[in-house]
Amino acid sequence: MTAAAEMIITNAKVLTMDEARPRAEAVAFGGGRILAVGSRAEVEALAAPGVRVVDAGGRTLLPGFVESHLHLVLGGNELSQLQLGGVSGFDELARLFRAYAAKNPGLPLLMAQGAAYEILGRPVTRQDLDRVIADRPIAMMAPDHHTVWANTAALQAAGLLHGAAMPAGHVVVMGADGTATGELLEFEAFSPVLALTGDLHLQMGIATGGEPSPWPDAAQRAKDKEKVAAGLAHCAMHGITSMVNMDGNRYTCVLLKEMEAEGRLTARVKVPFHFKPHMELSELDRASAMAAEFTGEWVTSGFVKMFMDGVVDSRTAYMLHDYPGTTERGAPLFEHARFKEICQEISRRDLQIAVHAIGDGAVRQTIDGYEAAGRPDLRHRIEHIELIDRADVPRLGALGITASVQPPHPPGAMDFPMSTMEHVFHPHRWKDAYLTRTLAEHGAPLAFASDWPVTDVSVMRGIQAALTRVPYDGCQDERVDLMAVLRAYTAGGAWAAHLEGLTGMLKPGLAADLVLIDGDIEAIPPQNLGQTGITLTIAGGRVTHDAENLVGPSG
The missing domain is CATH 2.30.40.10 (Urease, subunit C, domain 1)
Known part of the structure; x- marks a missing residue:
């Protein structure tokens, strides 16, 4: 009836x-x-x-709106932390940190978000942050969430002051005096600092691909659900009803399912299994188990997330050519042949793949993996695609690969400064950076998002950024029209997440x-x-x- x-x-x-x-x-x-x-x-x-x-x-x-790439739990958690977006100069940084410290005398770590790489006009050191506050651990995260700067107290408390062994691509930057400079590159390097807050278990999925141990008790889960609820309410204010959460694990799904049962889940959430470079293929049994366990209309899994590289600002994005003025290219986090094997195994399990790939080297290697898998029906997707070699542009459409891109990300389009372009991309390659229209014209399906809390989750601001972005000097216009933008935030995002039978259209x-x-x-x-x-x-x-x-x- x-x-x-x-x-x-x-x-x-x-x-x-x-x-x-x-x-x-x-x-x-x-x-x-x-x-x-x-x-x-x-x-x-x-x-x-x-x-x-x-x-x-x-x-x-x-x-x-379908938010195709965000971090719900991290974003909800960060809403209560110090926000440094748009802040520059030592005096303003110190004023804000000290005011935040005065309001939060009991916090084991004073954590700030959104600190621009150029916040002090030069590389930030622990000594800079010691001048801000020396007697309590403080740290600040870059907007891209791939770099943290910590003061001496935080480095000591985290056991990093004299360095630490790290997996490839994760770096505790060391100074000439044999102690850490305060700059921590990528998650494994800064997770000991984040652990000082007592909520690192919320980031286990993206950090290690693991689950919290011991399993959080009811009291801890109640606290964690408050953070999720804050994130959900923030997203609802911006019209978001479905989201692809680009981090998480089974624990995330359990929290969300409990909230659904409590009547507190206000958006549909898709949660990945994280496959890390150190894992054996047999770990994918956990991904299959998550896919089978969470199958409702509100909490689902069914996809595997991987990182192929880092980010451009810290030069950890994997490039085919040297960064300007350096001999650095970054490095892929997976070996080429092994990545193909992983993609084939994930596809054999009928699971979707989403890979963070920012540099043109990372994008090419990801496409190669999807091509080897040979499963366009699974709608494998590439997240970010900040630089792509022209030879690879038509391959996305030909292989049915979704371009999951973020209109707020191109420098100059919304909150990120144009200086990033000058520092990390050769001017003759600007025409290959942050492509949207070019990818769409070559047949790549588009899914739009914010990557919150990397940028503001506001879809309306994202739509504005997509429609008003100014072409880079001497480059083509990469905007798509209003209806294409709206489709990428609705029906396109739903299709990319295999949700088109449920949502995305009226x-x-x-x-x-x-x-x-x-x-x-x-x-x-x-x-x-x-x-x-x-x-x-x-x-x-x-x-x-x-x-x-x-x-x-x-x-």
């Missing part, structure tokens, strides 16, 4: 993302599913006693995942989109954000 309508949103400019019926005026839903999409007259005819009718006032109604039978924009998105000047609010977010028929109390409490 068809569910009865519970709510009708009418007088809207509905962009359905359904090619069979791209536009409409009203949507009705009930029982967590969309029941009707059509004209006002067609849909309002379903109104009956008890049905809530919401007048959208001509605003744009879209499918709920069409009868699919989940009632909707977002109402505070305005007509086609009439708002692109440069103003980032200031445009989200009026209403609905996930599975349940109101998760209601900025104007249009609906009131629900579900």
Whole structure:
């Protein structure tokens, strides 16, 4: 029996993302599913006693946003930490850190987020941070989450002051005096500092591919769920109803399933198994087990995440050519032939693969692995693709590889400074950096995201960045049009996550995942989109954000 309508949103400019019926005026839903999409007259005819009718006032109604690459638990955890985005200069850094320290006298580590690589105009040292605060451990994370700088107290407490053995690609940078400089490159190097907070178990998946041991008890899980809830609420404010969480493990899934049972899960979350370079192929049994255990509409797994390289700012991204002014190229985290073997085994298990690949060397090696796997039906995807060799551009479309790219990431497009381009990319290669339109024109499906908390999770700011990005000097325009941008944040993201049978479009039978924009998105000047609010977010028929109390409490 068809569910009865519970709510009708009418007088809207509905962009359905359904090619069979791209536009409409009203949507009705009930029982967590969309029941009707059509004209006002067609849909309002379903109104009956008890049905809530919401007048959208001509605003744009879209499918709920699919955030294709974020870090939900890390982002939720960081909301309470010191935020240094946009901060520069020692005096301002010291003022903010000292104020944060005064407000948090009991914290074992004073942790800051969003510290620009050029925050002091030169490499940051532990001595710089000792001048900020010397008598308590303090540390700050770069926006890309691949570098941490720590003061002497933090390095001592973490056992890193005199260096430590690290896996390839992870570095405790050492000074001429035989002690650590304070700069820590990649996760294994800075995890001992993060462990001082007592919540490193939340990052076990991305750090080691492992699970917390001992397993957190009910009291610890309750604390952890508060952090997840903070992240979910933050995402709901931005219209997000589905997300591909690019870190996690079985523990993450268990937390989310408990929240679902408690009625606290306000978005659909897909969680990976992390495969690390040191692992044997037999570890993939755990990935298969996660895929089999978590199969509902709200918490799923079914994909394997890997890192092929690091990031450009620390020159740990793997390049085919030397970085400007150096003989460095970075290095791949997996050996070429072994990576092919891993991709074949993951594909044999019918699991999807998502690989972080930033440098053109890493991108090529990832494509080679997917080509060896020969499974375009699994929709393997590459995350970031900040630089790609022109010879590899057509290979994505030809092999059915999704370009999972982030409109806020290109320097100059949103919050990241243009100086990054000058430091790490040769000017003649700028035309091969942060491609979007070129990849799409060569047949690569697009999925858009923020990589929160690396950048602001705001989808509206991301849409603005995608539409207003200025071409680099002498380079082609890499923007796609508004409808392509919206598709990459909705139906494209859902398809890339194998969720197209559930969400991503407004069409009868699919989940009632909707977002109402505070305005007509086609009439708002692109440069103003980032200031445009989200009026209403609905996930599975349940109101998760209601900025104007249009609906009131629900579900």
